[in-house]
Amino acid sequence: MLKPVVQEEPSGCGIASVANILGKTYQEMKTRANAMGIYAEDKSLWSDTQYVRRMLSSARVETSPTEVAFESWSKLPDLALLSIKHHQEDGKNFWHWVLFKRVNGQPLVLDSASYLPSNIRTDFDEMQPEWFIEVKIA
Structure with a gap:
């Protein structure tokens, strides 16, 4: 049974998305992230991709070297971090991190937002x- 990680802080979507990839709890991933100098309170976590890339790299998980423009759901790889809810604050881009994956060939999104009725989205x-x-897991 798929049990998505829900973010425990308003800005913890990056930490929760990485926890969903690595099979960790939010607290386990937050502890790892904090040890790397990455904190949910830092708005850069959802305005810069280097933080999620560093967390994944530290667990030996490979990511694409650049962000790839979204074309369609069918063209996504089997596992990908997606940026949704784009907006700007003081001229800087921000977004919400979610995880796209295919389970038994079926596409779904794990969205860590605590206000959702279900964190598994279709x-x-x-x-x-x-x-x-x-995201490429060996």
């Missing part, structure tokens, strides 16, 4: 990804 028309980072 309402693809409601999400507006800008780009994604492919």
Whole structure:
């Protein structure tokens, strides 16, 4: 049974998304992230991709070297970090991290937002990804 990690802080979506990839709890991933100098309170966590890349790299998980423009749900790789809910604050881009994956060939999104009725999403028309980072687990 798939049990998505829910973020425990308003800005903890990057930490929760990485926890979903690595099979960790939010607290386990937060402890690892904090040890690396990465904190949910830092707005850079959801305005810069280097933080999620560093957390994944430290666990020996490979990511695509650049962000890839979103074209369609069917063209996504089997595992990808997606940026949704894009907005700007003081001219800087921000987004919400979610995890796209295919389970037994079926696409779904693990969205860590605590206010959702279900953190497993298939309402693809409601999400507006800008780009994604492919995640490759060996």
